[in-house]
Amino acid sequence: MLYLKKYFTEGLIQFTILLSLLGVRVDVDTYLSTQLPPLSEIILGPSSAYTQTQVHNLRNTLDGYGIHPKSVDLDQFFTTRRLLNQVRQLDRLSVPSTELSAWLVHRDQETVVSAASQSSPSITLDNGAGLEDLSSPDATPAMRGGGGAPESTYNPHAADSILGAVAPERTQEQGPRDGNEDLTKEDIDLIDILWKQDIDLGAGREVFNYSNRQKDSEEEKPRPEESKEGSEAQESWRNGVNLQEAQPVDGETGESIPEQECLRLLEATFPFGEESEFPAPVIAPETGPSNEESPSTSRAPPLAPPLAPPLAPPLAPPLPQAEPQLDLEQQWQDIMAIMELQAMEVNSSSASTSSGSDSSPEATPSEATPPDTSTPLGTFGPSPRSTLINRDVSLHQASLPSCSQDFPPLFTPPLDAASSPPRPTMLRLSSGNSSNINSTFGATNLTGLFLPPLTNGTNNVTSAPVPPDPFSTLLEDSMLDEISLLDLAMEEGFSQAQTSQLEDELDSDSGLSLDSSHSPVSPSSSETSCSSAASSSSTSATFSEEGAVGYSTDSEAAAVETDEGAVGGYQPGYSKLCRMSYQEFHSLPQLDNIGHNHTYNLPLSSPFSDHPELPFSNGKKAVRDKQSCKLQPPQDLLDKQSSRDERRARAMKIPFSNEKIINLPVEEFNELLAKHHLSEAQLALIRDIRRRGKNKMAAQNCRKRKLDTILNLEQGVHDLRRDKTRLQKEQVECIGSIRQMKQKMQSLSQVVFAQLRDEEGRPYPPSEYSLQYGADGSVLITPRGLAAATPSRKPEKKQKDKKK
DNA sequence: CTGTTCTGTCATACC
DNA sequence: CTGGTATGACAGAAC
Structure with a gap:
């Protein structure tokens, strides 16, 4: 079910994007085939592009659903991190490109899809907001106003923003789609089904509507008429595109914008037969740099020869579109600051992207001001660099919503209230649902998938396809990085195994949960946590709580107490089962007596009849013990169940229980010894039992303390990391502000000097x-x-x- | 079969 | 000195 759901969701997203942006007809079958290798092979046959996408898809699906949670999550996690790093690097480079926009689209979709499930505010897009705010005021207003004048939106310098040009066209195309004019009954049914399925995921019906639109558009394909039609549609799209305003990647806004972007990119990349209709600049990934035309042609960018090999090198020399006003130094500083931040978080991938940094200064205006925004661009940058700066800007805007969601904590969030609500992707991650993560990634994959079909020609695209991998990877990386940044979210999100593997970055809470899971005593809590961690966010939440609490969790303690009461046994087996309870008891001094009494009394009090009353109703051991009790004579069972000291005490015919020996206060203990006339051997054994029992408890407490210490340290590390990330973001923001102020000062100085x-x-x-x-x-x-x-x-x- | 984890125990230091 | 606690180290059992 999950698989299907995810599949459908992703498919819807892809459909939406394709239909909305391209106006090109997208075949559902194609999409399905991309995601489902077998189908695609059957229909289309294997293709390299397809294979790649398939791999991503597979990975996503696996990650999301149910392959071994551990491996999958880890894989996703690392992959996302790597990709994020790449993306960030790209942003810095400020590579302009349609591809970038495509990425944004994916993210938005993902976010949208995930939105339903998410609830983690920590991951919100605050960053994006902050970036925007930091970014030159000009850009932000344009963005927000976006609906009105997409052209001027982001880069004031670049008079023509590709976005503006592109967006209108898209909107026009989409307009008719919105109307669902061409939807067939089948389409509608399919949409309804998908919608129902995705409701759980939180995807809005809007998404489905888009898909419908896409389908319609597919049938219709890009028409010149569409562009005309939708002044209204354009506005709606732009509204959606106004990511900054509504950073929330809600179904339409986030998705719609990015989709348009993607479509543009796709169009640019892959000129359709109807290219004339879409004059948008085509930028082949490889040829990108060469193709990039001056962004000046906002509305009708010249069609660059889009035919570029699908797998163009990710890093193409970015075209310099330096904004004269901005000082290169300032920009460079900003970039460097951002780079440093990235470097901190990101590992190695950045190096390659960094090489392209030269171009970044050009794009810097956008980048410098809002670091976050820059990062998203960077992600896109790698794919096709030939794209115009204007496009980059537009992409930026489009991408911002998703990015902002990812980095909410880092950036000053207050700006966008709207943005906070939509935090789909991050939330999922935080929630710890592998499926969610997968879904988010799936969106990225979708891009990749999306592209291949185009290459195949199923969609009308004739030009060389843009390599899907870079986009997906970039998206994933960004997602991962953000995830890493948000320690809490990360911790909660990942399963115990994952957390353990993640080590430093991930919380140690998992360790606690692992312990619990291993211990048969607390099957309900531990097992539920483990299983749930893989499957559901709720479970993960419980898990995290348990982990944080450790052994001292109230619920656990209560359960333990009951268990212990039932359990009797100082025996190792019992103790094992009850170890959690033990620790709990020990942790709570007032409970120690009670707990110990329960634990140790049973065997002694009812030496031969204990087994029937054995408390272990849950664990394997309990079953085993019961079985063994039935099969074996009581004495043997006792011997087996009892500890060495128990057996020794029995052998020595000690008249009282080990529990008393161990737990009685010294005075009472001495009185007890005085009452009975015991031999030296018996006294020695009793003292040894008492010593060992005390030491045993001490060891348990010691280990618990050790564990708590480790957990606290981990928490401290996480907190410090968060603080570090926050401070770094603030630093970037400050740098941007300073730069803006410098620019203002410069302009004002010029005015003054002029007078x-x-x-x-x-x-x-x-x-x-x-x-x-x-x-x-x-x-x-x-x-x-x-x-x-x-x-x-x-x-x-x-x-x-x-x-x- | 090996490696890991958990647990109990011992030795020791300290209060 | 006694009793208790804390902790590192070791070994056995279980997985």
Whole structure:
């Protein structure tokens, strides 16, 4: 069921994207085939592109669903991290490209799909918001206003934003789709089914509607008419596209925008027969750099020869579109700061991407201001770099929502209230559902899948397909990185095994849970936690709680107490079963007496009749013990169940229970010994039993303390990491703010210099004079060479007090 | 069969 | 000194 669900969800997403953006007809079968290798092979036959996508899909599906939770999660985790790193690097590079936009689309879809299940705020997109805020104000307003003027949206410098140009077209195409004009009954039924299935996932019906639209569009394919149709549709799309405003990757907004982006990319990459209809610049991954035309052609970008090998090298030299206004230094600093942050989190993948950093300065305007935004771009960057800067910007915007969701904690979140609600992807991760993670990744995979079909030609795309892998990988990486950043979410999300493997990054809570799981005593809690961890977020939550609490969990303690009461036995077997309870008891001093009494009394009190009353109703051992009791004579059973000291005590005919020997206070213990006339051997044995019993409890307590210490340390590490990440984000934000302020100062200085005249009416050349600002608000004009060079060459240093 | 984990026990230090 | 606790180390059992 899960598998099917996921499959359908992903399929819907893909459909939506394809239909909305391309207007190209997308065959469901194709999509299915991409995800389901066998079907695809049957229908289309094997293809390299297909294979790749298939691999990703497989991995995703596996991850999400149910293969060994451990391996799968870990795989996803590491993969996502790697991909995230790559993506971030790319962002820094600020590679412009349609591909980037495609990534955004995937993410959004994923987020949308996952949105239903998610509930983890920690992973929210705060970052994105912060980035945007940090980013040049110009960009943000444009973004938010986006519906109105997509062109100007992101890059003020680049007059033409590809987005603007592209978006309108898309919207036009989509407009008709929205109407579901061409939907057949079958389509509608399918959509309904999918919708029902995905409701659990939280996907909105909207998604399905999109898919319908896509189907319709598939039939219709891109028509010039569509573009005309949808002024309204465009607006709606743009609204959806206004990621920053509604960072929430809610069904439509997040998805729709990215989809459009993707479609654009796809179009650009793969010119359709109807290319004339879509003038959007086509950027083949490989040819990308060459193709990239000036973004100036926002609406009708020239069609670049899109035919590029599907597997173009990820890193193409980014086209320099430096924004003159921004200082390269500043930008570079920003980039470096971001890079450092990434480097901190990311491992090795960044190196390759970093190489492209040269180009990044160009894109820096967007990047520098909002680091987060930059990262998403970076992810895209790797795929096709030829894309125009404008496109990058647009992609940026589109991608932001998803990214922001991922990094909520890192960035100053308050800005986007709307964004907080949609946190699908991250939430899933945090929740710890492997399926969720898979779903998120699945979206990325979808992109990959999506592309292959195009290459195959099932979709009208004729041009070379963009390599699906980079996108998916980038998305995954970003997701993973974010996940890593959010320690808590991570911890909760991953299963015990996963956490243990993750080691440093993951919490040690898993260790606790593992213990519990191993112990037969607490099958309900431990087992449920384990199984649930793999399957459901709720279970993961319980798990995390248990782990955090450790042995001291209240619920556990209660259960333990009951168990212990039932259990009798100082014997190793019993103790094993009850070890959790033991620890609990020990941890709670007031309970020690009771617990010990229960544990140790039974064997002694009812030496031969104990087995029928054995408390172990749950564990394997309990069953074994019962069986053994039936088969074996009571004495043997006792011997087997009892500990060495128990047996010795019986052999020595000690008149009282080991429990008393161990737990009685010294005074009472001495009285007890005095009452009975015991031999030296018996006294020695009793003292040894008492000593060993005490030591045993001490050892248990010691181990528990040790474990708690480790857990606390892990928690501390996680907290520190969070703080570190937060501080790094803040640093990036500050850098961006400083840069903006510098720019403002520069512009204002220019204004001032333009108005300034010396006594002779001559202007002060900005190149020779600089403004110095006093704390009291006064402004002084000083020759630039004053400090370093010789002041003499400057006419005179004039001091003027200017009031602004 | 091997490696890991859990548990009990011992030795020792400390209070 | 006695009694108890804490902890590292070891070994056996179970998985």
